[in-house]
Amino acid sequence: MRIVGREQKLLVILTVWAGPGDDEPRRKSTMSRANGKWAVACFLAAAIAAPASAVDLRAADSFASVTDRAERSRALFAEAGKVIQHPRCLNCHPVGERPTQGTDMHPHSPLVVRGSDDKGAIGMRCTTCHQDANFEPSGVPGHPLWHVAPKSMAWQQRSLKQICEQVKDPRRNGGKTLAQIQEHMAHDTLVGWAWRPGGTREPAPGTQEQFGALIAAWIESGAACPR
């Protein structure tokens, strides 16, 4: 796991804080205080270096109390929307030519574009840098089919209502039926990357299994879109 930038500086500060001062005499009580400071420093360092923990997703059956079928359906999709509109997903569903990256969704560095086949420009393909799996020595994420979602599946700068309508539209969702959409959301491994992004990247909320169950329940309740 790569520790970079801000994390590096914080770890140096913690190390200096926990270490002995030049003028501290070595007495038993000092050693106890030093050990205590190291324990705190180690705990904080682990917290800093650990991947950010994800938000939970509500279980699909927890929406059973919403008795109105259409309202329940909308609520289920809104919960699934926590995944759909998470940066891990939105970064590769841009509206223009360029994907974004990071939790703050800044433009991908270096400059990359989708190209004619959503797999990069001539001379700078996605596979120039991204390989078939996350590569920890460089911190670059990967998957065998790393690419940008087609323009028809742009999710950035779209409301959840608009995304819902696109997901349901076979003309814009790759010709999929709702059952195929559920299969895709629940089992596709590139979708699944969002929960295993590597490094210190924040995963999408919940698990792919929970997400798939929400989508299944949304479909079963009539696949209503948010208002």
Add this chain to the structure above:
Amino acid sequence: MPVSLNVNGQSREIDVDPATPLLWVLREDLGLTGTKYGCGIAQCGACTVHLDGEPLRSCSAPVRVAAGRKVTTIEGVSSRAAKAVQKAWVELDVVQCGYCQSGQIMSATALLEKKPKPSDVDIDHAMSGNICRCATYHRIRAAIHAASKQLSA
């Protein structure tokens, strides 16, 4: 464990952890030091090689992805496009310190092999992953255009 590679036309078998970045296998196990380490995080392009003719940041690729495929480094690149690039680089005196230039040449060659008459936008898109601290960018762009003219002459 043994990994079989084809590097610059030569078959090589190297006993190495398959997860080792290709860059270090090239430099340390094969002695091909023309490919440079600049950042290790696929941000500078100094480590660029070709894998089956496509550019690859070797710092960001485990050596196992190269198994059974053709790796070309700066030492071995010899296509018509590569020769045109090298000629243009010399004629326009592109190089200053030289550290980034292996990667620049590999990326420029890959672009011209696929698109012999690139536009400035094509050059932007193909070359944006290669950084030059000496800022020879204007000459790199001019040299790519010069190499392109030579290829169509």
